[in-house]
Structures are given as C-alpha cells and as structure tokens.
Amino acid sequence: MSYVLAKSKDDAILEAGECGGAVTSIFKYLLDNGIVDGVLALRPEDDIYDGVPTLITDSQDLISTAGSYHCAPTMIGNIIQKYFSDKKIAVSVKPCDIRSIDELIKRHKIDPEKIYTVGLNCGGTVSPIVGRKMIDLFYDINPDDVVSEEIDKGQFIVELADGSEKGVKIHDLEQEGYGRRNNCQRCDVKIPRKANIACGNWGAEDGWTFIEINDDKGQELIDAAKKEGFIETKNPSEQSIEARSKVENIMIKMSKKVQNAKFGDAEAMDAWNRCIACYACRDICPICWCHENCELNKSYFKDDINIPPSPIAFQGVRLSHMSFSCIDCGQCDDVCPMDIPVSLIFDKLQKKYCDRTGYVAGVSDDIKPPLYSPDKVEL
Amino acid sequence: MSDEIKIVGLLCNWCCYGGADTAGTARMQYPPNVRIIRVMCSGRINPSMIFKAFEEGADGVFVGGCHIGDCHYDAGNYKWSRRAKIVQDIIEEFGIEKERFRFEWISASEGEKFQRTMDEFHKTLSKLGPLELE
C-alpha cells in the first residue's frame, strides 16, 4: 500500500474532471491501449441528478462521464455479475460497489482477473428526488440551475452556471430528514481499499487527485499510465496523508454514532405490516445473485404466502442467507415501493456477526464469510 | 400434561434421535408437546426451517445434534452451530424471544439429558406462553 498524487496530462480532461482528472485519464490509458474492452462508469442522462451506468468503448466519450455524481445512488456489482462476466472491463466503484464485487468474487460470480477497479472515496450519496427537494428548500435555488455538486468539509455544495457556489452543512440537512441516504449516514467504509486504487480529493493539493494504491495490479496501472504519458504523479506530503486520514476518521466516527442511534429501531419494526411481497429488495440485492433459484420461490414459502407476509418467514429467510455479507448499499431501501427501511436490519445483523466473528462484508480478507467455512471451529 | 405448548424438535439421526429413543425405551417421562422430526445431521438444518416452524405455529423449536467432535459427517455440527447463532440473532429482531429456540448436543446414550432438556424447555415455554406473531 502506498500513496501518490496524480493529475491528468490532457487539458480537456483536466477541465472536465474533478480535482486533477486522474480517474478519467487512467480509464483513457486502459481503453487506448486495448487493455480493457470497455469502461463502466456513470453518465448523466437527463440531468446531473440522473446518473446512469454506461459502457464506454471509445475513449473520446470518456469525458461525458467525468465529474462526481452524488445524486446517483447506483449499484454496479450485480450489473457486472449479470452482463459483464465474460468481458474485460474497467469500472469506477464507490466503497459499496467494490464491497459487492468482493462478495461476488468470493462466490465465484466475478473473475477478479477480468476487471480493473478504480475506487472513489465516498462520503455518501443523496437520492435524486430528495436532493432536488432539499436544494429547492434549503438553498433557495432552482435545482434545474445546478450544474454540479460535491460533498466537502461536511457540506453539500452546489455550483451554478455562473460559477457561484452555495453549501449547507450536511448535519443540518440530515436533522431535517434530508441529506444523504440513511444507509450512507450509517456507512463506515469510506475508502474502497479492495479496489486496485482508491482515488479522491481528501488531503489532496488543489488540482491533484490523491490515490491510495491498494495492490500490485493498482501499482502496475499507475506506473504504466504514467509511463505512457496519461498522468503525472508526485509524492504527497506528510500533512496531506494526515489530513486525508483525519477526514476518513471523522466520517467513520459520525457513522458509528448514527449506527448506535438507529439500530434499536430495527427491532419489532411495524413497517413490515405494509410489505406487499414484491421481492424488489431481493431482486435488487447484489449479494442475492441466485434469486432466480431462491428458497423464497419454493412452494413451501411461496404458495400460501400471505400479503403482508410474516416477516420471520420472508425477510428472516433472506437474512439467514446473506445478512452476514450485507454491504449496506441501501438498494433495498431505495427500491421498496412501501418505503420500508429494509437495509437497517440487514446492516445491524452484519455488524452483530462482525462483533462475533470479525468478518466485515466485502472488506475482510478471509476467503469466504466464516459461515461457509469447512473449518472445525465454533464462532 | 395436556397443555397447548407446541414444540418442534429437529433431531440428528445419529445422536439426539437415539437419545430420545433411549429416553423412550427406558420409560423416562418427558413432555409430550414435542413433535420430533428426524434429520440426518444437524448440519442439514437451514435457518428457514426454524422460521417456517415458528410461522406455522410452533411455540418453541429445539435442535439436537451430536457432541462437537462426534459428527457422523465430520463437521456438520460445527456448521450448524455457526448457523444457530444467526438464527438467534434473527428471531430476536422479529419479536420472538431467544429462549424459544434452543439447541443442545445430546448423544444416543444420553436419554436422561434428553429428558432433562425437554423438561426445562417445556418449563421455559410454559412461562413465556404461546407465541403470538404479528
């Protein structure tokens, strides 16, 4: 593991990308040299609140994916597993994305040899509609006038076409029920250290991207992109490194506080009584890759199902299948038509499991979650 | 002892089922509330079976396996023990007292342990009363 500061040597990318454009340039290196068939990244479709996963095969198009999209809470792990298992791709990943990829690698559903993962440090994401509402309410700005947004120094900051910026403290937004998604508020993995490299602006000098190189593949990638003239690099100062870890630690501390405050709500939650058994939570779950053959589809669970189903025989079954591998991506919350905070209980049980076994889903280096281990140990 | 408490007992063929048999042939009295289902190994029990039992009206679920180290299939009971802890975590979240789910290691010769365990479990459940799921 080592640190490096990097920036693009391409002027157009420098202009369009966040803080140095190193990520876009690294993708350009991979595409131009034919190392990958495509780059899977987010591109704004209708507006900046509408980030959609897009496969880029021509490096000319990469520029359209440059920038940060905090209002696009997407999940990439299951997309790779379903549609890219046989292709060589590079992909930009938030911590929850790489954690899902890691869990799917453990389940032999993604081949780590075939993908390059470029991590993006993440302070959390905002649901697009919530984001628009809060910009309207707290910023007194028409959300359509916003050209870009970022999260920095505890603030959610929007930028207008004339270059002016306005920020509001995330803490204040979240007190009022806006701000980041609930699972992001709880999330204590802010730097994607299972990706080949983890990039961000925390601790970085202006105009540079701070990169943590996580493995040999990441090191080779940086060295080659530099050698081929796509990026330039320099060593970060001690203060840089310290500042970055300070940002990370503050955020983790805040998340732990939220966890302690919220986990109690999961117990005997009455929201289950409006469950319509639509299976959206299961079908979107990146860990539930085998949902086509799910035990919940077996006649003994499905045929005489009540609506709402008994939570123990519905979520209970899913919990027993994969809660120890829950990466708290919050997709189940996002897609639940009844707004049941599904991820809360899954995250809570993964943390309980972690307390007992030390296993953190998508982060721990164990080959498999210990539940699957053939070892003769009680845990 | 004709009360209404319903217990589902999932017993390993090689050990605990033998233990129940030993209790029976020795005419040891234990609560008749337990409905025994024989399984080949505690390691083949899915948490979903426990949940299904509770959903279908069991007031308590008991699982009996071989003593650690004695599994007929080498490591089935280790696997079960790891799973059992997840079951405990989950049922608590849905308002089922963790005392309603119990697992023990009972060998084929331990008829008396089977009897004692069933007595205790029945007492615990009688105190808790019937399970009311939401």
Added chain:
Amino acid sequence: MFEIKHTLCPSCSVGCGINVILDDGVVVGTFPYKRHPVNEGKNCLNGRNSIKSIDECVESDASVLKDVVKKLESCENDKVTVVFSGNNSNEDLDSIKSFCESKGYQILSYADNLRKFDTSVSYDDIENASNVFVIGNILYENPLIGRRIVHAKENGAKIYVNDDLENSPTANIADEFSSKSVKEFLEINDANFDDESIILFNKVDSFEDLDLFESTNSKILPVYSKSNTKGALKLVEAISKENAVELLNDTEVLLVFNDDIVNYIDFDFKSISTVISFSPYKNDTTEISDFVVPIKSWLESDGSFTNSADLTQEFSSVYESSQNMGIDEIINKINGEME
C-alpha cells in the same frame, strides 16, 4: 452493447418511470429509475415484470390484414364495435377514435366500471391531506400511490380504509377500517369530508356509486388499472359494465386494440361472430380471436400516457421493431384497402 434506457411503466395508471437494460439491443432486465418524480426508482412486481410480456409475442403476421378488411367490409358498420383501451398511447387513441368515427363503428370505452372525473389531484396532495379515505386495496394494487398514503400517515393524516380484506397492507395502515358498501362508507364519513381531505378508490360496488363522490367536498382520485385510461376518458367517456355487456350482445365484429377484454368482462365472447385482436402479446383475448394482428409493443413505440394524476408523460422507443406495425400504420393500411 450494454445500455440503460428510460421508459414509462405500462402496468397501471400510476405513471411510474422505469429503466430497461438492453444487451445488444435485446431487453434483458429493468433498472431503477431513481430520477423519476412519480416513483423515485421504486417499481412493483407488475411493473418490473412488464418487460417479460415481450417474451410472449403473438405468432401470426400482418398478412391476415386482408382477411380483416374483408370481414369489416362484409359487416354493417353499426354492428362493428371497437374496444377503446387505456393500454394505448394518447396518439394511438386519437387514430383509433377518428377511425371509428369515419366508419361509424361503435366504441366500447370501459374503465374498471369507473368513469371520468373532472378533478385533477396531484400525488403531493395525498401526502399533504389531513384525512385520506381509501376504497380498495390500493397499497397492494397500486403500490406507488399506496406509498403516498404511507407518507400522508407519517405526516399526521388520519387514514380511513374501506375494503373486503381485513389484514391487507392497506388495512394495516388504517386508523379506521371498515368493510361497508361504498355508499354507506361515504355516508358515514360525510362529516369528515373537506377540502383538506382526499378520497382514493380503484373500485366501486356499482356505476351509480360514482355520482356520490362528486357530491362530497373532498378531492377525489380514481385510480385506473391501465396506464392511459385517464387519457382515453378524455376522448371517449366510459360506460358501465352492464352497458358494455349490452353493446357486446349487439356486436357482430369486435375489434380489440391492445387489450385483454376477455380477462375482465364476464361475457360469452364466442357468441360474437368475429373477434379481431391487434396485440403485441398473447393473452386470453388473442386466444379466442379469429384473427390476431401483431403490433408494436410500447417498448418499440413513441407516445405519451396520461396518468391518474392527470400528468401526461412522453416515452420513446427503447429498441427498433423488427417488422411489426404501429396502430396508426395499421389503421392507415386498413383505410387504404377499404377505399
């Protein structure tokens, strides 16, 4: 090539957005459309399954059109009835309506035994209401409107539910639950109706009940079962179930544009001498039809749907149709052949 494209959900009148995933031009899955203001990326099972219907294409081809034209020419115009269905886009409904009018065909416009109401209520109005009256199991049947009722409750509204099911998700969020007749439910709550309250319903006991809603002081929001029923009713007012059956009794040739009327009207359709179905997929109606003409599905078409809240939303085709025609093309062709 992997692509994600926006479209609208065709499975009911809520008007949700949905993303479809294409792999080399073939629809392979759905993806949450979180930017969509109606549903924020949430879709019910019917919505997510809506793309599966394209696996059930009808097998015939457009060559049967010649026989269809022959049939139409041999029948008296007022014995031809056209099913005017909310499954079609506003644009297609315009074509169907002018086709019927130019030929003098009967129009069967049926909307779940409901009809048009001249009120327009937004989904935000539900969330901000002080009292919400719900008739039917809306949480289960129209979940993305049901969700707004949940929000209303969280905002402090009192929820009154009238339905036959006592333990449904809708009943479970009710502050007051009843299983009365619609008429009685409205009478009992008469004192609670004001301009801060809203009545939602997706069914009634009888067509006559509908007049009762208009005499309340509440906002009213009928929730229809088809994606563009609201749009259809702007063109042709709906008739009651009894009148629909009467019209079918008097029909010799029944033209069904993209609908499954057999599925929801209890009638002996075999007694109609010729049933002609224009449909992208197999359904109960195509099964009993004498002629089935394949048409483009909504995934292959451009158009617009008007949802229950009177919001008209455009959608564009997500992939190119192989050879099937759209409804306007088919009508042009029939018109051309008949002249």
